[in-house]
Amino acid sequence: MITIYAARKIITMNPARPTVTHVAVRDGLIIGAGALAELEGFGEHAINNQFADKVIMPGMVEGHSHAVEGKWWKYVYCGYFDRMDPHGKVWSGLQSIESVVERLKQQDARLTDPDEPMAGWSIDPIYYPEKQVTRHDLDRVSTTRPIGIMHASGHIMNTNSRALELAGFLRSGIEHEGMPLGEDGLPTGELRGPDIMMPVGNHAGFDSNLFDFDEEGLIDFGKLCVRKGVTTATDLAAKLADEVVDVGVRVTARDDFPLRLMPFRFHHGLTPNELLDHVLELKQHSTDRFRLGRIKIVADGSIQGFTARVKAPGYYNGAPNGLWYIAPDQMLTIYELALQHNIQVHTHTNGDEATDLAIDILEKALKKQPTVNHRFTLQHGQLINAAQFKRMAALGFCVNHFANHHFYWGDEHYHLTVGPERAERMNPCRTALDNGIPLAIHSDAPITPIGPLFTAWCAVNRLTSSGRTQGEYEKITVAEALYAITIGAAYTLQMDDEIGSIEAGKRADFAILEDDPTEIDPVKLKDVRIWGTVQDGRVFDASAI
Amino acid sequence: MDSSEPQPLPCPVTIVGGYLGSGKTTLINHLLAKADGSRLAILVNDFGDLAIDAQLIEGQEGDVINLSGGCVCCSYGNDLTSALMQLNVNDIDQVVIESSGVALPGAISSSLSLLGGYVVSSVVVLVDASTIQQHAGDKYLADTIERQLASADLIAMNKCDLINDEKKREIHDWLRRQYTACKVIEVQESEIPKVLVLVASTRTKPDNRSIQGTDHDASIYRAFTLSLPEKYDVSVVAEKLAYTGNGLLRVKGFVEDLNGVMQTLQMVGSRWSVQPAPQGVSSGLICIGLSKLCDEDQVKKLLEKN
Known part of the structure; x- marks a missing residue:
């Protein structure tokens, strides 16, 4: 059965016919995009006018997200900015500590057991004049139930006194750089780093498998993607234990599951050989909507956490250089084995020293395992410079930049982490494209909200949350940004033969929009209204899921 | 029998650090082989080259392998804290943590100090004497190696059989000059006497067992x-x-x-x-x-x- 969808406009991302009016779909496949008369040549068909007043673009591809965002919504949202939950409710941003306490109190009133733990997420105290939240603030919510609130960065947690007490940390004499002390000599309740977050977080109601999706959370993540026009997303860094894979295969196979998910196996905890064995085995379980068989390496930490590996002149505030999360020799072995077995590797490098290392290592690995079209990708690559891009281009590296950082932490980078000059060239999309690097841009959800049009807006406007344009030169055009969230991202996932544009032979994955992103004022790109998606020919109305 | 039950002492933890290839796993394998009745919990980043005698395996649950004789091996991946919290310290005499090649033993030690029930008994950092100078001068690794060594209580210059005496002296002198607060020994094939690494044989009872007459070489x-x-x-x-x-x-x-x-x-x-x-x-x-x-x-x- 052929369905021909009529639209106000179809943005194809196929340069040969950039916009068309109709797209014909059969069995989840696009059989043609063009004028109605052209498509009628395929024979018997039904015309569907459901989208006649809408704009259709290729289903958006989120090349760096974590499917746990769905699960984290079961915790109380405490972010500074408005954010939409999987059910379409927009939670207002909390712009003072007082309003955080208020929201937690509302949740507190809903719980009958006074000892029941309460977990929250996405708080970001740098936006508050006080710059920090203490246990005393959270004690105003409850002194009987343990409370823990994870920061937006995912690297810090605030807790109340009860949570500290249960973990055995409410005592004097603690000496740990991740646990600041108040004037009374007791911890303030701020916990920096996963080593000390988890012992308290467990008491505050956080799952010990904080980064593994579960069934309900995965279903919710799918809903969130529909609302944001996303039809393919990565789960970039997962341990992929058998039971998690079972859940993934089962949930994504459901007729009403609207997303193609691409989980990458995290390198940690396995030797390179074990890692390759696991990934090759996982590949056997791959399904159409649950694509397994890729590797994610994390080379260094984060810039705002001062754990990224940066080159001279180092951090603006003089903080010591960050940490390696993998030994260079191990990374080399993984690269070599992966190239040998045609396994794709994406590598998280935040600092420019980590990027140098990844480039050096790919250069070495390719000498040993000459491989074309490997599409190894640097994820974040926030401080990559032009010289590095030139080497990357020669080696075939792609990049997926963290454009959302401009908005959420741009001011922080400018004033504190790397200083004005380097902050202005962070996530340098312009320079990447000018050097011929295949480009994607991302949200790193749940660190920032999933929403490729918002991410595109960030790359186009480079506005910080305080309203400054940071790095005029590195702006890209709307057309380039749309490329980066569709066919560009698909390329970095080796999926551009299947998705990323609307043309004959590709999957029927569409984002259905109320507004035209190519007509709207670029500064309003993030405000484009999204009706829903079509994934594999299945229609998902965001207002009805 | 003593009527007043003594307060259980915190479980001693040895942290074994050092860059990739320095011989950490070999040391762990020696310790396992010579556990000799002490109940060790061996925490490793990955099971990798750990030589676990299959006949000794009593059971495996996920990342934890139970061995006959009371030893347990656990692969902690990126979550050492959870692994430590899940151990039953009452069933263990000593924990040995093998840190990953780029981990900082000092940071592990610092986090460990927060967890009740454990106390760091030593940080042993191994170096591969045949490659340490190259690694200590490597632009990516220099500061990591430096921070690892600076956190050591005992530096074991390993693989000394692979270098000549002159080189050995040079490296030994450099380590002693650079890390003055730390003791340095020369070994090969990670043969550090068990008594230098482990502190407890049994933790709950007074330990009258001599630490003499064990596995150390009397000539050294x-x-x-x-x-x-x-x-x-x-x-x-x-x-x-x-x-x-x-x-x-x-x-x-x-x-x-x-x-x-x-x-x-x-x-x-x-x-x-x-x-x-x-x-x-x-x-x-x-x-x-x-x-x-x-x-x-x-x-x-x-x-x-x-």
């Missing part, structure tokens, strides 16, 4: 006993013993403090601890040091009151 290491007839400021004694110039590597025993209370003194490398001793023990210290550096009479003189 000298063991002797000191009797301590007087009362001492135990911290001062410990600090003198831990001083890097005296060649002592390991001390264990009991000292009567100035108040007449018996204390247990433990020293591994340059790290020492003093805790109230179990009842019924008599004073005396067992010492192990490097034969060529450590002289029994000199150590005795050290402890004479001045």
Whole structure:
């Protein structure tokens, strides 16, 4: 059965016919995009006018997200900015500590057991004049139930006194750089780093498998993607234990599951050989909507956490250089084995020293395992410079930049982490494209909200949350940004033969929009209204899921 | 049987650090092979080359392998804290953590200090003597290697059989100059005597077992006993013993403090601890040091009151 969808406009991302009016779909496949008369040549068909007043673009591809965002919504949202939950409710941003306490109190009133733990997420105290939240603030919510609130960065947690007490940390004499002390000599309740977050977080109601999706959370993540026009997303860094894979295969196979998910196996905890064995085995379980068989390496930490590996002149505030999360020799072995077995590797490098290392290592690995079209990708690559891009281009590296950082932490980078000059060239999309690097841009959800049009807006406007344009030169055009969230991202996932544009032979994955992103004022790109998606020919109305 | 149940002592933890290829896993394999009744919990980043005798495996649940004899091996991936929290410390005499090649043992030690029930007994950092100079000069690794070594109580220059004597002296001198607060030994094939790495045989009962007569090579290491007839400021004694110039590597025993209370003194490398001793023990210290550096009479003189 052929369905021909009529639209106000179809943005194809196929340069040969950039916009068309109709797209014909059969069995989840696009059989043609063009004028109605052209498509009628395929024979018997039904015309569907459901989208006649809408704009259709290729289903958006989120090349760096974590499917746990769905699960984290079961915790109380405490972010500074408005954010939409999987059910379409927009939670207002909390712009003072007082309003955080208020929201937690509302949740507190809903719980009958006074000892029941309460977990929250996405708080970001740098936006508050006080710059920090203490246990005393959270004690105003409850002194009987343990409370823990994870920061937006995912690297810090605030807790109340009860949570500290249960973990055995409410005592004097603690000496740990991740646990600041108040004037009374007791911890303030701020916990920096996963080593000390988890012992308290467990008491505050956080799952010990904080980064593994579960069934309900995965279903919710799918809903969130529909609302944001996303039809393919990565789960970039997962341990992929058998039971998690079972859940993934089962949930994504459901007729009403609207997303193609691409989980990458995290390198940690396995030797390179074990890692390759696991990934090759996982590949056997791959399904159409649950694509397994890729590797994610994390080379260094984060810039705002001062754990990224940066080159001279180092951090603006003089903080010591960050940490390696993998030994260079191990990374080399993984690269070599992966190239040998045609396994794709994406590598998280935040600092420019980590990027140098990844480039050096790919250069070495390719000498040993000459491989074309490997599409190894640097994820974040926030401080990559032009010289590095030139080497990357020669080696075939792609990049997926963290454009959302401009908005959420741009001011922080400018004033504190790397200083004005380097902050202005962070996530340098312009320079990447000018050097011929295949480009994607991302949200790193749940660190920032999933929403490729918002991410595109960030790359186009480079506005910080305080309203400054940071790095005029590195702006890209709307057309380039749309490329980066569709066919560009698909390329970095080796999926551009299947998705990323609307043309004959590709999957029927569409984002259905109320507004035209190519007509709207670029500064309003993030405000484009999204009706829903079509994934594999299945229609998902965001207002009805 | 003692009617008053003694408070269980915190479980001692040895952190084994060092860059990739320095011989950490080989050391762990030696310790497992010579566990000899002590119940070790071996925490590794990945099972990788860990030599676990299949016949000893009693069961495996996820990342935890139980061995007959009471030892347990656990692969902690990126979540060491959870792995430690899940261990049943009552069933364990000693924890040995093998840190990953780029991890900072100092950071592990610092986080460990927050968890109840554990105490760091030593940080042993291995170096591959045949590659350390190259790694210490590597633009990516230099500061990581430096931070690893700076956190050590005992640096084991490993694979000394792969370099000549001149090189050995050069590296040894460099390590001692650079890391003055730390003791340095030369080994090959990660053969660090177990007594230098582990502190406990059994933790809950008074331990009268000698640390002499175990697996150390008498031509390299000298063991002797000191009797301590007087009362001492135990911290001062410990600090003198831990001083890097005296060649002592390991001390264990009991000292009567100035108040007449018996204390247990433990020293591994340059790290020492003093805790109230179990009842019924008599004073005396067992010492192990490097034969060529450590002289029994000199150590005795050290402890004479001045």
